[in-house]
Amino acid sequence: MILVNGVQGDRIAVQDRGLHYGDGLFETIAVIDGIPCLWRRHMQRLMQGCRRLALPEPDPGLLKEEAQRVSAGHERAVLKIIVTRGGNGRGYRAGKKAGVTRIVARYDWPEYPAEFLLRGIRLRVCNTRLGNNPALAGIKHLNRLEQVLARSEWHDPRIAEGLMLDQNDYVIEGTQSNLFVVKQGCLLTPELSRCGIKGVMREWIQEQGMALGIECSETDLTLQDVMEADELFMCNSLMGIWPVRSIGEADFAIGPVTRRLLTVLGNSRGAGHA
Amino acid sequence: MILVNGVQGDRIAVQDRGLHYGDGLFETIAVIDGIPCLWRRHMQRLMQGCRRLALPEPDPGLLKEEAQRVSAGHERAVLKIIVTRGGNGRGYRAGKKAGVTRIVARYDWPEYPAEFLLRGIRLRVCNTRLGNNPALAGIKHLNRLEQVLARSEWHDPRIAEGLMLDQNDYVIEGTQSNLFVVKQGCLLTPELSRCGIKGVMREWIQEQGMALGIECSETDLTLQDVMEADELFMCNSLMGIWPVRSIGEADFAIGPVTRRLLTVLGNSRGAGHA
Numbered sequence: 001m002i003l004v005n006g007v008q009g010d011r012i013a014v015q016d017r018g019l020h021y022g023d024g025l026f027e028t029i030a031v032i033d034g035i036p037c038l039w040r041r042h043m044q045r046l047m048q049g050c051r052r053l054a055l056p057e058p059d060p061g062l063l064k065e066e067a068q069r070v071s072a073g074h075e076r077a078v079l080k081i082i083v084t085r086g087g088n089g090r091g092y093r094a095g096k097k098a099g100v101t102r103i104v105a106r107y108d109w110p111e112y113p114a115e116f117l118l119r120g121i122r123l124r125v126c127n128t129r130l131g132n133n134p135a136l137a138g139i140k141h142l143n144r145l146e147q148v149l150a151r152s153e154w155h156d157p158r159i160a161e162g163l164m165l166d167q168n169d170y171v172i173e174g175t176q177s178n179l180f181v182v183k184q185g186c187l188l189t190p191e192l193s194r195c196g197i198k199g200v201m202r203e204w205i206q207e208q209g210m211a212l213g214i215e216c217s218e219t220d221l222t223l224q225d226v227m228e229a230d231e232l233f234m235c236n237s238l239m240g241i242w243p244v245r246s247i248g249e250a251d252f253a254i255g256p257v258t259r260r261l262l263t264v265l266g267n268s269r270g271a272g273h274a
Numbered sequence: 275m276i277l278v279n280g281v282q283g284d285r286i287a288v289q290d291r292g293l294h295y296g297d298g299l300f301e302t303i304a305v306i307d308g309i310p311c312l313w314r315r316h317m318q319r320l321m322q323g324c325r326r327l328a329l330p331e332p333d334p335g336l337l338k339e340e341a342q343r344v345s346a347g348h349e350r351a352v353l354k355i356i357v358t359r360g361g362n363g364r365g366y367r368a369g370k371k372a373g374v375t376r377i378v379a380r381y382d383w384p385e386y387p388a389e390f391l392l393r394g395i396r397l398r399v400c401n402t403r404l405g406n407n408p409a410l411a412g413i414k415h416l417n418r419l420e421q422v423l424a425r426s427e428w429h430d431p432r433i434a435e436g437l438m439l440d441q442n443d444y445v446i447e448g449t450q451s452n453l454f455v456v457k458q459g460c461l462l463t464p465e466l467s468r469c470g471i472k473g474v475m476r477e478w479i480q481e482q483g484m485a486l487g488i489e490c491s492e493t494d495l496t497l498q499d500v501m502e503a504d505e506l507f508m509c510n511s512l513m514g515i516w517p518v519r520s521i522g523e524a525d526f527a528i529g530p531v532t533r534r535l536l537t538v539l540g541n542s543r544g545a546g547h548a
Contacts, residue, residue, distance in 0.1 A: 010287060011286065013285060018293045019292045019358075020416070021296070021419060022296030022418060023418070053419070053422075082294070090302075092422050092450060105288065129409065130407070131405035131406055131407030132405055132441055133403065133441070135402055142294065142295065143295075143296050143419045144291070144296060145297060145410055145416075146299050146409070147295070150328075151367045152367065167407070169469070176365075195405075198426050244471050
């Protein structure tokens with residue numbers, strides 16, 4: 001089911017600036033028992049993105065109503081929200097009448113193998129790098145060719161995710177997830193002021209970690225830092241937390257910090273919170 | 275008039291990867307007396323872009339036929355071609371059945387003030403920077419938020435274009451045009467291996483310059499290099515060549531090299547070649 005500006009349909013105007021320039025934002029949200037999870041956080045990031053791009057903010061009440069309408073009655077599903085600057089198509093300058101296009105779409109829940117969660121996932125290191133641009137860093141905008149190119153690098157279904165580095169050789173994130181590293185009991189995650197997406201689940205984990213008394217910090221991590229980690233995991237709104245079992249030929253064990261966070265996430269999702 | 279995969283219409287599928295990720299390419303082409311100008315060069319760049327993004331190349335015969343159909347009978351118009359990876363919307367990985375979406379659209383010719391050509395244009399220097407990423411440099415892909423943000427920085431209609439710098443403080447291009455600098459009789463244009471779009475008109479000018487015996491080279495240019503130029507001009511497929519009369523408070527004269535190239539372009543357009 002797809003709603004375009006509140007009306008059921010599966011087409012948008014060819015002239016939409018979302019198509020011409022990727023001039024917009026999106027959110028990908030887990031639906032569990034008919035409820036869009038971490039809704040408040042997703043809306044916060046979306047509105048922050050609107051302010052960064054000077055996009056008119058969509059009415060949050062309307063979005064919530066549409067999200068509930070699309071999610072209702074679905075035990076597990078994916079909700080994707082796209083907001084674009086609407087518009088009339090040609091010329092980078094947005095006219096005053098550009099407006100907003102609001103898309104709320106439901107997809108089937110992806111069937112991840114159970115062993116991803118139980119035994120961890122295999123990672124590779126992508127050749128495609130992220131470009132550095134503070135003006136676009138952090139927000140979930142529609143310019144995603146870097147991720148498309150990185151994800152096209154492998155076809156082996158046993159490899160669940162690829163790590164992406166930036167132009168300065170720092171590890172930033174996965175193609176569709178954020179990275180956490182555990183070192184001497186502390187949680188570290190890449191600093192995302194030059195590139196990368198600030199994931200909603202990343203923020204949730206940082207808060208849960210602090211609540212558990214685990215020291216958390218954002219920092220620059222080289223590939224060597226990552227390879228020398230005590231524990232590693234990837235996260236996003238759909239998969240939650242996936243422990244990492246290997247990067248290429250190097251193996252990792254699922255450690256105590258990861259297990260604690262998995263327990264908190266499991267309890268929270270059972271209670272409909274995350 | 276818009277053709278979507280050869281059929282007249284103004285809607286595309288919400289699921290198109292062009293909307294979700296900017297997963298595609300475009301060309302903006304001048305139509306003069308019903309003929310799309312510099313057609314061969316535009317098609318070369320489009321096909322190069324397809325190879326860079328591993329997009330299936332659209333049938334060139336079909337594209338030409340559609341471009342002619344849309345352009346016929348129009349003395350002056352703009353033709354925009356968009357090619358996307360089609361597809362089914364969610365997930366960076368393109369399925370095997372993703373296919374291609376082909377859009378061929380005609381727009382009104384933009385009415386540029388005559389003085390832009392006769393007396394030159396006013397430029398500003400944009401705050402928005404281009405990100406550096408060799409994987410995406412040169413091609414005319416659909417990830418254009420940097421240009422959108424840069425073009426939103428000013429509203430003064432007397433300023434025709436803004437210069438964009440990269441993360442290393444080099445001047446790369448205008449928001450919608452390429453830059454040429456004349457120094458001691460030589461043509462210089464920024465090197466575009468880390469960011470920027472290799473314009474079809476830029477390539478045409480390099481070739482015309484060489485044919486006129488003018489030394490041409492691609493190089494890194496700082497803002498100071500640009501400010502110290504003997505002559506400056508911007509170019510793209512629609513506006514052709516626009517001499518620069520000022521950057522902020524600094525004035526420039528229209529010089530002999532720019533005038534020679536303007537004459538060649540005028541003759542060529544009169545004969546339907548550029």
